[in-house]
Amino acid sequence: MIDERFQCEILRASRTRLFNLIEATTSDIIFKIPEGFNNNIMWQIGHCITSQQRHMYMRSGLPMYISKDFMELFKIGSAPATWQINPDVIEVKQLLSETINRLESDLQSGLFINYEPFELPIGIQVKNHIHALQAAIYHEAEHSGIINMYLKLLS
Template identity: 35%
Template structure:
């Protein structure tokens, strides 16, 4: 799992750079012909990881129900994410990762409800979920690389 967690740390550091290097207006801009923006993608990967790892393990998530609704699959960004919300997402980007790694190392995860993703991946256990999460975050990073060309 060390390599998996190292990949995740690198991925989250890349997302953090977007939050540090783009203005609130740029983070919220939905380019013509696209369905989301930079901040939605970052919020989405945070809430998705929490659902895949914590909810399916029967544990409390570290995000609010309101945040889950705003960034879950099928949600649509409004283009009006506030600076306060961006700062919350920024903090969660790192804190959720650190907490997950700590919880994994401390044996907090005891059970897992199998889940099939919308892309057809069958997650049978926590390890599957953590590895799929890296794949999922990579997809959204690709979307963000495309979006940044238009803002």
């Protein structure tokens, strides 16, 4: 059986690293798009939050803890080139921790009952909220690698 609490600990550790990265990095770097790329560090972080919310909550038929506007900024296929203004850094930092806190609470309360399966771009079928949680961990690790690459390119 999957230990949901441990899975959340991993996700929380990832989110803490992203939070600390925002704190330690200038806005110029966070919002700069490296040459040859479409997105920036802020998009990578917001995209992690949005994907986790869509895959855990929306596919479970539950309301997400992010706004529709936030989702539109960071959903797959979006890019900073379409932003009218830069996203609020404070909101992103808050959502990094608030969404994992709520996820832990919602998992403990048994909120996730129904699930609309889908296939990840890597060819794996996500059949339930536990799969979605595990996929979120992989997804955030993948984007953390991209963020680290961006930091090297922009430094």
